[in-house]
Amino acid sequence: MAAKSILARVRSLYGRFERPVSSLSLVGGFVFEALTLRRVDLFWDNFWVAVHLAIVAVCAVWINLLPDSSNGNTASPETDPHRLHFWLVNVMQFFFGGLLSVYLIFYFRSGSIGTSWPFLLILAAAFIANESLKRHYARLSFQIALLFFAIYLFAIYVVPMLLHRIGTSIFLISGAVSVAAIGAVLVVLARFSPQRLTGRNRTGVFGVIAGVLIVVNGLYFLNVIPPLPLSLKDAGIYHSLVVNGPGYYTVTSEQQAPGLLGPFGFLKRYLGLRQTLHIRPGDSLTVYTAVFSPTDMRTKIVHEWQYYDRAKGEWITRGRILLSVVGGSDGGYRTFSVEPAITAGPWRVDIETLGGQVIGRLKFNVVVQSAEPPLRTDTIGAQPRRPKARSAGGPESASPLPAAAEGNWMSASAGAGRVEAHAMRAGHVTRKDNSAFFINLGHDPA
Template identity: 30%
Template sequence: MQTQGRVNRLRTENRQFKRVESFYWRYQKYQPVLTFFAGFLWDSFTLTRIDRLRDNLILALYLILVLSFVILSNLQAKGLLAKNPRLLKYADYYPAGMQFFLGSLFSAYVVFYFQSASFSKNLLFVGLLVSMMVAVEVFKRRLGNLYLQLAMCQLVSHSFFAFLFPILLGRMGYDLFLWAGLFSGLLVILIWAFFFQAGVITRDKELYLGIGLVLLMFSGLAGLYRANLIPPVPLSLKHAGIYHSWEIKGDQYKLGFEPAPWYQFWRESDRPFHYAPGDQMVAFFALYAPIGLVEEVSTRWFWYDTIQAQWVFIEQRKVTIIGGRPSGWRNVHQKTKTEPGQWRVELVARENRLIGEVNFEVKLVNQPVSPLAYHLH
């Protein structure tokens, strides 16, 4: 009776497996869209903070799986898994696995890099990540191109090391970004060498072309960094605004601003800024930095000269921050003298790395704004 029960149970499990397999192949054409949303939703629930150990371990696992699936997919495409039936058994799922984890990495990077991006200057790199995320899902067939696969591997590994190294070492800098590029480039070159030795590629020209692509991507990303077009991860701007007043209430900043019209219910700062004699302009920033990271940041004020048609630097103040506060390091910089017109306040890290900015217009009035609304941060 026990033997018969086991046989029946095995038959039931086999039928269930065949149903799942049949369901997969029946709806395989929808797999790219489902993979896209599955990866994005998975990241939304599993990734929380850029310096959290669990999150970085998850991303490291994603990276290892992407590289593994790229290697296995190409070995299978050349018939090099024939002698390993255990790996060959799951060969049909390697491309889907590669696509899923590439999409997961790109979606995670979009979240992390977007949090560090300024809307005026370095959203280009975030746009590149978004494009790659969409391309992974839409152009599935093109992912069979070995050069494209390894170019994406280099991009995701460089992006990962670019924020991991500052977290581990407690500082930021161009040298760490270059080290991230060297690590990722060497990793991809080793894969190219393995493919050449294993017979995935057979001509010297293919190997040299692959290495040349690695060097080209390394140079391109380094150039984007120097041009301030890559967000300053792992720093993340939590809040920025211009206010009429500020004071510390316990562990919070109480920020005063002119009440917004009812149809601008989301506004919690002064834009435009109505300036009366005796007023002060208060720039407030809340900046998140990982635990242990030490960085020098500057607040810079600019005024737009309409006669010369250019931004004029007014003043700046430098401070050193130590990361670790969950809601961000907070700082105010106030001015008591001003001119009417367009103003911009920038928050920058060392090497002139733009973290964020506030643009607003100053309008002169005779009477101070009263009463003020207040925002706690």
């Protein structure tokens, strides 16, 4: 009797303070996940997402097996804490909020607000509105729409990790997997409660599935969805970059703008704030990026250099540099490209997938002046270990590590406003004239 009394009191208290408790738990969960979610390819992080999806699916089916949950024919059982329906709706709402928070974190880390803001806005709005949508959770079509959307967003980045590839064909496979998964849920529901999938319910369910498919595919082909599982971990615009070894660089930048990921780098990258760079006539600029890719995934990215032609009122592409990325490093795979023909005015460099999805965007204004600006020197990456060399008949000694000792390299030269790149073997790159410059295809940092 005492246990039943305590349980009844808990139900009553939760019913009275449901809204603040639910809101607090949702915000707390978001903060916790933002601090603890590390990499999109970690097993336990994805296992946790899969558990959330399974719980939402079980609740959706269970709610529709209850005799009092048919299209609101009873007096709002989802508002009565003494009814099972109430607790299933709350559990489903809570775990769907958890899914939205995970997706918002992962996709926000992967994209650029300048190009992905419509998709990120949809996720943020759904996350914020989750608390006010509780009365809709009683509708089967609403439950299926949420579940299918959550499955789809999960498949978009999990399927590429399983297949070690990204691209349009992989995205379409992700869609097929999502349709199969939601189809399995509907088969289970039809098996145990066939009356829920008849008439207007059936039309509504298939309508929302088609709607989610159209919206997600439309956003993808508009290059609005961030390119998970890739993400930009670090980036910077520099006056010069010297390769000291695999993934170990010396860079020079203006003292007032020490690279994109300084104290305000987060705002510069995600809010599209511009840097102002001062160069002398004929100077070049270097863009450095570190792009995260899951373990065992090899892909290619593009650095697209563009300047704004004020006379034409449009962005003009100066060069597209193809770079390789190898997955597995926490800090991202390091690459860089150089533009030797810099002119005054607005510039931007898009870091893209081959399909055109923007991983990140660097925006800057160039001012040409006769005096050299004050520069600072920094290093990127850890200094590589030097191999030991044994002299004839003597003890082992350390020998310098050549700059091109390992890794893939490209030699590129600019001509007529475009950049052409040619792959070359490591250690065989030679500088023939002043028009040539080098592009590091990247090294897995130590």
